[in-house]
Amino acid sequence: MPDVDAIVVGAGPAGAAAALELARAGRSVYLLERGPFPGSKNMYGGVVYGRILDTLVPGWWDEAPVQRWVTRRATMIMTGHQALTVDFRTESWGRPPYNGATAYRPDFDAWLAGKATDAGAVLVTSTTATGLLRDGDRVVGVRTDRPDGDLTADVVIACDGVNSFLAKEAGLYPHTDPANFTVGVKETIALPREVIDERFGVRGDHGVDYEIVGCTGDVPGGGFLYTNTDTLSVGLVLSLPALAAGGTRPEELLRRMKEHPAIAPLVEGGEVKEYSAHVIPEAGYDMMPELSCDGMLVAGDAAAMCLAAGIWLEGVNFAIGSGAAAGRAAARALQRGDTSNEGLAGYRSRLESSFVLADHRKLRDAPHLVMSDLAQRQLPGLACGVAERMFRVDNPEPKPGLRRILRQELKRNGVKVRDVVSHSLRALRTFG
């Protein structure tokens, strides 16, 4: 007789959602977390997109620990001395049902895990799952780092984040390629609330989200800048193989981005409160493991479900979506008394019919497009060059016309028309 119906490993967004669904279905569930409290070990850029919470925690916006509601989203393309920004704002994202919000992970994860414990899940903190317990091929529980730390269950849900040791131990990842990963680094910079309001042109609890391309020097990647109530989150996402091959160090690249003329006035005078780093499963659909085996499911970053597709860096909502689906599928399998791989197959079909796998499949090529040489090295120079020429007044020379500017800038940046066309077609297929 197992100790409990289900064990969920990891009290991040995926694990909390899974435990919440299992507890709501009346199942006994242990939610194991290696940190002293949920979120204590976790970092991210800073924006949670809340639509997925509408069904899970109705009216979530009245109680979730939010820093600011994002009402401005900007994409900045930069070179060493130029910046071209597409800047969108809407007041409708600043009122219910909202769109996205900046939040601190220790607050947000603890809040969501609190929902699971309110529903009856038992949170066990400072406890690391160190391995799987098996009966033949079947997963029957986990071993933890506590004395006498074996725990058995009918089903284990691995929500232990990127580089999931449990999923690997279960043989669900056939191979791991470092090229599929990026590393994110972030500084949290304190500034008075009024200064942030003034610099970013927002009021009250409204905030801004910048995604930045062209800010990572010799290492493929991108940057971000988000506003919290009285701090900024400023960071980079960088290709792991390029860093390993001796590219400029992340903290140096971040320092350079903060000195860029378009960024420096925004962060100036702030005090760095925290520096953190974390790996991201960048390649999405192409690196996803098998999602289940006998007695076990994998969800969230552990199953590479973070969506890193250019202007979208969404992982928390995908983690909640997949975690909730895993929780529901496990509850159903428990009810039917079949937690074999076949019995758990409902998990995959739930994901297929939801945004989680639909978006990943559709945007499968996006991470590759974003990390391509053209997008990383040539497009920023091309876009900024064209913008500079368009906005520059060359009197007494007559205005040059867009076609001529384009031709000259393509040449100056070493971009082949053929490459632009093929990338545009790929982009259209992916994002279209």
Place this chain on the structure above:
Amino acid sequence: MQVAACVKWVDLRPEVDRVHGTVRSVGGPGGAGWGISEADRAAVEVALQLGAVWSAPVAVVCAGPVGAEPVLRELLAAGVDRVVRVDTGADQPSHAAAVELAAVLSAGQLGADVVVCGDHSADRGSGTVPAFLAHHLGAAQALGLVRVEPVAGGRVRAVRRLDGGRREVLEAAVPMVLSVEGSVAELRRAPLAATLASGGREVEVRPGRPAHHVEPPRTRPWRPPPRVVPAPAGDHALDRVVQLTGALVERNPPRTVELAPAAAAREILDQLRTWGYLGADGE
């Protein structure tokens, strides 16, 4: 025999004003980042070790809010027999906290013969609670310990840190209050079954007096504690003052030089050599 440990519920990463040294907690006392310090955890471990050697029950007393209870239950899971929470705010001044704790530890209630505390709390605590406790309990005190070994008959042999890297070896006997540094012992991991069961275990609660204390505003910048220097020698006060001030000692006045970076680096190395920090070959 009754062994007890006192732990403080504290913000483990408070903000410290760089000019005034004032400590400000981030978030409320139930919030993330609050807990008990390494030194307090070490105190609990030492109490458990003493309890095991002397076959004595171990209690933990904490003056703090209800938010401390999950962490206190972890201590129950680790092997502590009883936990008493004195229901006070988290911002008690040391002497007031000591009065509250002493009331619980005293003969009328727990009757603790040995009380182990952390040497000082993580929020720039003054480390005075153990001394206040010893006073209230009429117990011996051995504070700032870096090693504690139980000896038979309710005695301990302990090593205490002194200024200037010195150590003092001392023996103390019950009733006694010990305060230990965080490095003395690592709190044992609670077994999984005990951790799972601890959710249902009781934390005894005693009402505490509301904290009336208001920290007076600092009027002067915070200064680090003074460094102990040897007393000046000399028969006459004037000689000693001259020695203390260095007034008649020959010295080179400071120089300001403006040089290109390479020359400046050479200049610095030459100066370090003159002062004897570097050998002639620059090593």
